[in-house]
Amino acid sequence: MKTSVLHKLIDANADKRAVALVTNLDDNTQVLIYRQALTDRNQLELAVTDAFRRDRSQVVEIDGRRQFIQVYNSPLRLMIVGAVHIARPLIEMGQSCGYDVTLIDPRQAFASTTRFPAVNLCNEWPDKALKNLGLDARTAVVTLTHDPKLDEPALIAALESDVFYIGALGSRRTHRERCDRLVEAGITVDQINRIHAPIGLDIGAQSPAEIAVSVIAELTQTLRQGSLQ
Template structure:
């Protein structure tokens, strides 16, 4: 690989930006295609590159007798949970079981303790302070479960601005109606608010914290796979 191309690739990966290295197998020539620029690649090859960027799957593609290796580089899913609650404890275990990284943010130091969350990426900070230096992106799933507007609302707004892959918030339909009123008052558009999954999780009749965590993880996976175009 060309050293300059490798340098560009590393910059994109560090910034959690999807991209693909397209290699012409006939002559070895390669080029970096960023997701934002993928529409500029014309014809069937361009379609194949866009599919690879959605799915994260590398493949060999043939068109008009020419073969290309499309090496996709897509950021791993990041789950950010607002609230160090019982649901979060269960969600940590489930997320790890299916291979996803997860971090917990909660300014309430009585909840955000190493004893309750051993070996977890835990941050006893206000979401707006932590996210300032650890911004959200389109490959992040945001889960807000404190049930406290002072903590959840700012994080939800940040998630919608960042176009997070998944945005979910704990609460009943009545609670969500009040949330919608607050977010509209804060300047969030109605179409953006509609992206929030609330009540959170797939409707499987979940009752206990563990069952709610299962429903949340299932809904995140559903959002991820549908985003992939599967």
């Protein structure tokens, strides 16, 4: 790998741009292909498009030449709404799993750098914050506040996007009431069904850290196995 290629890969990651490094395994030449520049004009580009879509690096054979397509997808992101107790272990575990984590809470007393020193903090209103941050299919949104006026704008913004996971903390009863309000706000039942609530896999979690484990587990399941469950 040339140093110029290395630096372009690092820059693409910093700019959240998806890029593939294609190595010809016969003559060791390498080219970078950016996802946004793909036109599917030849077999190689079609293979790269497929690799991006499946988020899977692979060797392909094109015109008798073996080419290794290494996918560097844009980073996974986790948006947490609510700088509450559970946010702390969730931030740590999310970061350990490779997520770029952002904590959103307009209540500055909650979302302060003293309470949360090691995360991107955003004090804007959740729906505005999420729109500014740009939601995409590599992003997960989790609401934790229990406060409809904070959680629900965030959920609506998430439902209007193609984020891969939406989860809302709260009991079954809280969620039923939430669903009623979302329907009133014009959200369809199909859309509402994208929300994982009560949030997390049912593992009997009690402490904040255990709840974070169940949330991260459900997130991982959705990311890796799609909506099989």
